[in-house]
Amino acid sequence: MIILLGASGFIGQAIADALRDADLEFAPLGRRDVDHGDVDALANAIAAHDATFLINSAGYTGKPNVDACEIHKTECLDGNATLPGRIRMACQRAGIAFGHVSSGCIYAGSRPDGSGFTELDPPNFCFRTDNCSFYSGCKALGEELLADCDSCYIWRLRIPFNEVDSTRNYLSKVMRYERLLDATNSLSHLGEFASACVQSWQRRIPFGTYNVVNTGSITTRRVTELIQENLPGERRFDFFDNEAEFMRLAAATPRSNCVLDNTKIRQTGIELSTVEEALIDSLQQWRSPVAS
Ligand SMILES: NC(=O)C1=CN([C@@H]2O[C@H](COP(=O)(O)OP(=O)(O)OC[C@H]3O[C@@H](n4cnc5c(N)ncnc54)[C@H](OP(=O)(O)O)[C@@H]3O)[C@@H](O)[C@H]2O)C=CC1
Numbered sequence: 698m699i700i701l702l703g704a705s706g707f708i709g710q711a712i713a714d715a716l717r718d719a720d721l722e723f724a725p726l727g728r729r730d731v732d733h734g735d736v737d738a739l740a741n742a743i744a745a746h747d748a749t750f751l752i753n754s755a756g757y758t759g760k761p762n763v764d765a766c767e768i769h770k771t772e773c774l775d776g777n778a779t780l781p782g783r784i785r786m787a788c789q790r791a792g793i794a795f796g797h798v799s800s801g802c803i804y805a806g807s808r809p810d811g812s813g814f815t816e817l818d819p820p821n822f823c824f825r826t827d828n829c830s831f832y833s834g835c836k837a838l839g840e841e842l843l844a845d846c847d848s849c850y851i852w853r854l855r856i857p858f859n860e861v862d863s864t865r866n867y868l869s870k871v872m873r874y875e876r877l878l879d880a881t882n883s884l885s886h887l888g889e890f891a892s893a894c895v896q897s898w899q900r901r902i903p904f905g906t907y908n909v910v911n912t913g914s915i916t917t918r919r920v921t922e923l924i925q926e927n928l929p930g931e932r933r934f935d936f937f938d939n940e941a942e943f944m945r946l947a948a949a950t951p952r953s954n955c956v957l958d959n960t961k962i963r964q965t966g967i968e969l970s971t972v973e974e975a976l977i978d979s980l981q982q983w984r985s986p987v988a989s
């Protein structure tokens with residue numbers, strides 16, 4: 698039995714689908730079921746379910762985007778920085794391993810030679826480097842709390858997208874934002890990310906941190922070209938002149954734009970498609986959400 702925290706969320710729903718696809722038994726545990734602020738309550742819930750693994754996809758992202766974390770600092774600090782520490786203690790008490798969904802947004806840019814940051818590179822968009830959003834700072838703190846844990850996975854997700862139109866999908870955002878920031882980023886196809894998390898446990902790959910992004914990186918301009926090439930109907934895209942204009946007109950806090958290297962997870966045998974392949978595939982299957 699696997700415990701899934703955050704199952705009601707955008708990422709948690711994708712992980713629940715991946716667990717079902719893999720025929721793995723799981724119990725979604727929400728804040729209404731167990732007090733996530735209470736380590737003993739979490740440990741007892743793990744024991745009561747006879748769980749052997751826990752996946753944490755709970756966290757605070759801010760709506761409609763990370764700008765909201767600049768206002769809701771308590772929720773952001775609790776959901777992203779201290780909750781992972783409590784989960785670690787609860788899992789240690791219950792004697793099980795766990796996986797934690799983190800974010801690639803603790804980096805900015807790329808290595809000096811243009812290649813992606815590996816898991817050995819320290820975060821450079823965090824409170825320690827004093828250049829980050831409150832959200833990114835909290836995500837990096839969350840990772841620090843787990844850094845010396847020898848029985849957990851840290852899965853770094855980066856700007857998720859898939860084929861279902863939604864306010865949380867990066868492709869929908871690009872189509873809806875009035876103006877776009879041209880930046881180079883690594884991205885994660887949501888279904889591939891969720892499947893990679895589940896496979897980490899199924900295949901018992903070594904514990905540690907993994908950049909779970911599609912292979913390669915892409916500019917926003919190239920994403921708009923792929924949208925124009927693959928979706929019917931004429932679309933025009935308007936770009937900010939530079940990041941300073943973006944910050945002045947559209948953002949309350951700086952964004953992480955970064956390139957991550959996914960070699961470490963691919964070397965375990967877990968496959969991830971290239972970012973262009975995954976984007977084209979999503980655009981060719983583009984659809985509205987199924988009404989529930
Ligand atoms: N979406 C994205 O673009 C990315 C997300 N991530 C990370 O993925 C994780 C999930 O994000 P996402 O699914 O998008 O977010 P959602 O807002 O869609 O869902 C958040 C989930 O976490 C729960 N939650 C929120 N705050 C707390 C808290 N303080 N304590 C316990 N549970 C909490 C919510 O529970 P409830 O239903 O009770 O509110 C909900 O189940 C986060 O850690 C986020 O940082 C990483 C990279 C990109």
Ligand SMILES: Cc1cn([C@H]2C[C@H](O)[C@@H](COP(=O)(O)OP(=O)(O)O[C@H]3O[C@@H](C)C(=O)[C@@H](O)[C@H]3O)O2)c(=O)[nH]c1=O
Binds near residue numbers: 764855876880948952
């Ligand atoms: C607000 C805005 C953003 N952008 C760009 C900036 C950035 O490159 C990209 C995404 O920015 P957003 O503000 O939509 O999303 P943001 O909240 O920054 O997205 C992040 O969410 C959290 C939860 C994460 O962990 C990150 O990995 C990432 O997915 O869109 C525009 O082009 N125009 C705009 O008007």
